[in-house]
Amino acid sequence: MPLTEDVVVRRKDNRRAVALEERLASIQEVAGRMFAARGFNGTSLRDVAAGVGLSPAGLLHYFPDKVALLEAVLDARLGTIADEFGLETGDGETFVRGLVAVAKRDEAEPEVLRLFCVLSAEALDAANPAHGYFTRWFGQVRSHLQAAFEDLDRRGLYCGWPITPAQAAVNVSALRDGVNLQWLLAPDEVDRVGTIRASFAPYVKLDLTGQQR
Amino acid sequence: MPLTEDVVVRRKDNRRAVALEERLASIQEVAGRMFAARGFNGTSLRDVAAGVGLSPAGLLHYFPDKVALLEAVLDARLGTIADEFGLETGDGETFVRGLVAVAKRDEAEPEVLRLFCVLSAEALDAANPAHGYFTRWFGQVRSHLQAAFEDLDRRGLYCGWPITPAQAAVNVSALRDGVNLQWLLAPDEVDRVGTIRASFAPYVKLDLTGQQR
DNA sequence: GTCTATAGCGAGATAGAC
DNA sequence: GTCTATCTCGCTATAGAC
Structure with missing residues (x-):
């Protein structure tokens, strides 16, 4: 058979x-x-x-x-x-809440943050094998964030003007990376999640203090 | 003789x-x-x-x-x-203006920024010889910045409340580091100096658009 | 599918001649 | 003060046995 x-x-x-x-x-x-x-x-x-x-x-x-x-x-x-975290849905609110949730979860395993910090810095060298990878990654984060802010703006939930969604995207994502570095070096002196959550406040009419997931 | x-x-x-x-x-x-x-x-x-x-x-x-x-x-x-840049004077306004001036000048020689980015990320490893150095450095930047904001607050030039000078110091310094990383990877997509200058706007009643030095 | 053995390179550091 | 020569080590990767 x-x-x-x-x-x-x-x-x-x-x-x-x-x-x-x-x-x-x-x-x-x-x-x-x-x-x-x-x-x-x-x-x-x-x-x-x-x-x-x-x-x-x-x-x-x-x-x-x-x-x-x-x-x-x-x-x-x-x-x-x-x-x-549903970061690909095109829904601005879901995206922003997802970023905060990711930030919160990453605190439990700092190795991922370190991986990211260390490898992205090494990748500044154009000869590094991950150079293209990280250039693309940062660009995507910025443009997704910008799209999320624009989506929220359409729904009347963006309060950042005269700062444009594009500028806000740079601000939020850069602050995120910077606070990661500082927190990894001095976890007791820096409130990482609080800083990340607060970084949205000037731009977005959403209450992010609650618990998602 | x-x-x-x-x-x-x-x-x-x-x-x-x-x-x-x-x-x-x-x-x-x-x-x-x-x-x-x-x-x-x-x-x-x-x-x-x-x-x-x-x-x-x-x-x-x-x-x-x-x-x-x-x-x-x-x-x-x-x-x-x-x-x-007179960053040790204890005068908050001089300090803030000095930071903007340094940011502007560094744009001319990105190697210093790269040095900083790359070495600080490597130094996340506690076994790295520069680990203590960078931990100290970041701490000093934060506390100097905080002192500057407190000095400006005393003179009625701090407008960040309810965000405390300490939190503002984390925000500004973290954003600075993060935007450096992004700018080094994609200089054409990120307005580094503009972002750094604008990062002070929520906290400080100073016109930073002019040319110092 | 995993091993031992090893090739071949480049590193940091030392010894000692000049 | 600077060199050549060399030691010792650890690395990536390959070859080929089992």
Whole structure:
């Protein structure tokens, strides 16, 4: 009976595929933590391999080289954030509330913030493999934020004039990045979430003090 | 005549001392440029040595090791900024105007901004030799800014309430750092100086549009 | 799929000649 | 004061056994 054989084979393949996915995910997580702590340049394949219980050569079975590993980490971490909080809906209010919620949640795992801070600074060098990635990312954050403010303006919920939505987008996103850096260096002296939440106040008629999610 | 001999010797020593100072300064400048471009971890002593026309061993005649070189660079670059624009006077208005002037001037040489961005992100790692340096630096910027706002408040020139001078200090300094990062990645899309100047508007009754210095 | 072994490079730092 | 030579180390990546 060829049908049965087919099914068995497919199940086996599925199990294998799932195991592979899990392996890839756990490598990415370990690598992400280490990149966050010591940067991309400061982290060796040996470190990552040891952290995941493999030899360096064993690790390179899953990712052809170090840059591929970096790209996988960035895609996994940043890609998730974007669609996790409904940040792609085009609804300005949802977007703004989503940003505050993300800010709150990130406080629980500062490694993601560090990853972001460290890698984006390293990526200032045009020769860095993540340079294009971060240029694109910052541009997207700005333009999404601008679109959100414009959407709110259409609904009479934007109160920032004469500051334009475009300028407000720069202000809010820059303040966010800057306060991350300061908070990571001195968590006790900086109220990160409060600062981020308050940064919307001059521009948006929304009560952001409540608990979402 | 012992007097004459003494003078000759002292002149010689002076010439030597001056030459040494110049050598040290030029090494610091080259190292600063390279640290700004590729970070501390990403820059090798060989690179710096080549840039200044020495062998690696020759370079280490002037600085005992790589960390000493980093500290010299930081002291030279950041130490200068502080007293250059009267940022230590205790006069709030001078301080605020000085910050705007520094922002304007830095635009001409982005390497300093890059140096700052890259090294401060690397320094998030507690094991980084500049970790303490940057923790201190950010703290000082915040407290100086807070003192400036408090001074202006005493003179009736602070209009930020209910936002406290301390919160305003976090907001302004964080926005500054964040906009630096964004501007370095996309200079054409971000109006850095305008953003920094405008960041004071909600807090301070000063006309900052004019040209100082 | 994971290993050992190793090639090949570049790093930081030292020793000692000149 | 600056060099050459060298030590020792850690890194990325490859080759090939199991």
